[in-house]
Amino acid sequence: MSAPAVSIRNLSHAFGALTVLHELSLDIEPGEYLVLLGPSGSGKTTLLSILGGFLQPTKGEVLIDGRDCTRMPPAKRPTTTVFQDYALFPHMSVGANVAFGLRMNGVAKAERARQARETLALVGLEQALDKKPHQLSGGQRQRVALARALVMKPRLLLLDEPLGALDLGLRRQMQEELKAIQKRVGTAFVHVTHDQEEAMALADVLLVMQDGRIVDQGDPERVYTRPSTRFSATFMGENTLIDAQVTGVSGTTATLQTALGTFALDRQGVRSGKATLTIRPENIRLGATPPDHVSLGSGEVVESVFQGSYRKVAVRAASGQHIVLKLPVDVPARIGERVEMHAAPHHIGLLQE
Structure with a gap:
């Protein structure tokens, strides 16, 4: 069996006197689509922020490929994040947005243009290379944000409720596209949502959180059909x-x-x-x-x-x-x-x- 892509060890975090994560331990396997599901305040976004380096935990370790990344800043760790609001630069073309991280890393202009085109093709937007973000639909902007993250070839891709701003029909379509893209690139994804249907449609492994603790974890069918706790039994639907x-x-x-x-x-x-x-x-x-x-x-x-x-x-x-x-x-x-x-x-x- 291969070594975990990510190992979380005895992770806790507090904001002042309020503890929001309690002694979490978790392995994320290479190529796994892990979905963090839970209500507001359950700790899922805090956990994602710690994985991305935007927060440093009060206690515990984050190992990526066996390397301690707990105190490593976001720009130095092998992770990228896709946010709900996409955070695209409005004055830049789609191609320039996708290539921005490569530019910051000193990649030559011709090479970053090539990689941007290839990654946009991966998400089905090669024809949008020279457009500006405002010329695209919500679903297309979401795919540009995904391409900008994937072009960096991260070991771990973090998605913070990336479909939350889309209408229901487009959200369902993007779920299918996200899953297909993840399988093609083979990168481990960690996806935060409070939508139970979205979680079950995407996850290889579903992790249910409550009050900063993991209360259920497994494949979606098992968690849905035979939950481990009363909370996950009721939170996952009727x-x-x-x-x-x-x-x-x-x-x-x-x-x-x-x-x-x-x-x-x-x-x-x-x-x-x-x-x-x-x-x-x-x-x-x-x-x-x-x-x-x-x-x-x-x-x-x-x-x-x-x-x-x-x-x-x-x-x-x-x-x-x-x-x-x-x-x-x-x-x-x-x-x-x-x-x-x-x-x-x-x-x-x-x-x-």
């Missing part, structure tokens, strides 16, 4: 949360008791005690349980409300307790109907925090 009690563990089989009934689930590392089950709306089914699914119990529908992307359904269990489920919109859960719920085992998350 989720059904069911309180449970692990009443017995035999090998990897856990027996769970819920208000809807008792069932078994195959999981590694489960212990007796309290637990929470998490299931995304699209993964719950009603009706007789197939052999390859897990029965979640049964109950009477007492409320069914269409919520647009899902249906909110309250079910009264035999105990009289009401359990709120979030179901696919096409599931016809009718008030007064008795239903049995089930899901595929790999779609059921089990949390013990």
